[in-house]
Amino acid sequence: xxxxxxxxxxxxxxxxxxxxxxxxxxxxxxxxxxxxxxxxxxxxxxxxxxxxxxxxxxxxxxxxxxxxxxxxxxxxxxxxxxxxxxxxxxxxxxxxxxxxxxxxxxxxxxxxxxxxxxxxxxxxxxxxxxxxxxxxxxxxxxxxxxxxxxxxxxxxxxxxxxxxxxxxxxxxxxxxxxxxxxxxxxxxxxxxxxxxxxxxxxxxxxxxxxxxxxxxxxxxxxxxxxxxxxxxxxxxxxxxxxxxxxxxxxxxxxxxxxxxxxxxxxxxxxxxxxxxxxxxxxxxxxxxxxxxxxxxxxxxxxxxxxxxxxxxxxxxxxxxxxxxxx
Numbered sequence: 342x343x344x345x346x347x348x349x350x351x352x353x354x355x356x357x358x359x360x361x362x363x364x365x366x367x368x369x370x371x372x373x374x375x376x377x378x379x380x381x382x383x384x385x386x387x388x389x390x391x392x393x394x395x396x397x398x399x400x401x402x403x404x405x406x407x408x409x410x411x412x413x414x415x416x417x418x419x420x421x422x423x424x425x426x427x428x429x430x431x432x433x434x435x436x437x438x439x440x441x442x443x444x445x446x447x448x449x450x451x452x453x454x455x456x457x458x459x460x461x462x463x464x465x466x467x468x469x470x471x472x473x474x475x476x477x478x479x480x481x482x483x484x485x486x487x488x489x490x491x492x493x494x495x496x497x498x499x500x501x502x503x504x505x506x507x508x509x510x511x512x513x514x515x516x517x518x519x520x521x522x523x524x525x526x527x528x529x530x531x532x533x534x535x536x537x538x539x540x541x542x543x544x545x546x547x548x549x550x551x552x553x554x555x556x557x558x559x560x561x562x563x564x565x566x567x568x569x570x571x572x573x574x575x576x577x578x579x580x581x582x583x584x585x586x587x588x589x590x591x592x593x594x595x596x597x598x599x600x601x602x603x604x605x606x607x608x609x610x611x612x613x614x615x616x617x618x619x620x621x622x623x624x625x626x627x628x629x630x631x632x633x634x635x636x637x638x639x640x641x642x643x644x645x646x647x648x649x650x651x652x653x654x655x656x657x658x659x660x661x662x663x664x665x666x667x
Contacts, residue, residue, distance in 0.1 A: 424539045424550035429565050430490045430520060432458060440566040441490060441519040442556050444477045445532060449523040452505040453480045454488050457512065458519050463487060465507055477518040482506035493569045495546040503529070517557040593625040
């Protein structure tokens, strides 16, 4: 029981509160309880700090040992490919090949082109404004024209002409694709989209699917088109370089060589050629030798003081093995 000051008749709420505060027994108990509470709070805070420091010092393997239900993940995120139906197209403007970024969209029933890539010499028929939600964005068309283009990745010489809806609103710089190839043109060209093999097939040609965003940049599309339209002589020279680097110095089977590579000759001509080659058979033994000839003198042009020295060019890393074999 809490002792109160004053008589029973004079006890009031004020005197009762004063009695509680001035009571040494109750005040001591309250103070002790407060000390224990503060001490416990300090212990809890100290334990929290220890736990945080311990967790910070754990690696992923330690976390997996403590919590095996969580799988270990690599800190470096692996890059996943996202194959798409992006294709590279081309149009002729002022006798130049201009790349166009096209997307084959099976969810769009018609083909769409941006007004910027349309031929100014061809008429555009005005139509009602329509909105198309495609995998390449939302297009707003208001016209229709006969669009002429090519797909050089599949066939460089084939020209395609197809009526397409024209988008007058969007600009090439702010849109990822210049053209949407809809189901109408896909059906006409008999396009085959093979998601299992990640391939696009048309007219006997097979093109691997590109990762998302490969040609959405105009600069990258231009580079891809330049590689596709690279002159045949350049491609042949590159292939020849590969054959030279991959050469193996082995003894040549002369009879087999004449039989396989000289089938256009008659039997008499093949026999004569074989006799000639065998006469100099030591030249085809697969070993390297010395070229025995007179010293060569190179006469410089008048006024040239000294030859021009250029820095050596490094060999591509892909040819490292062939270089060492040489």
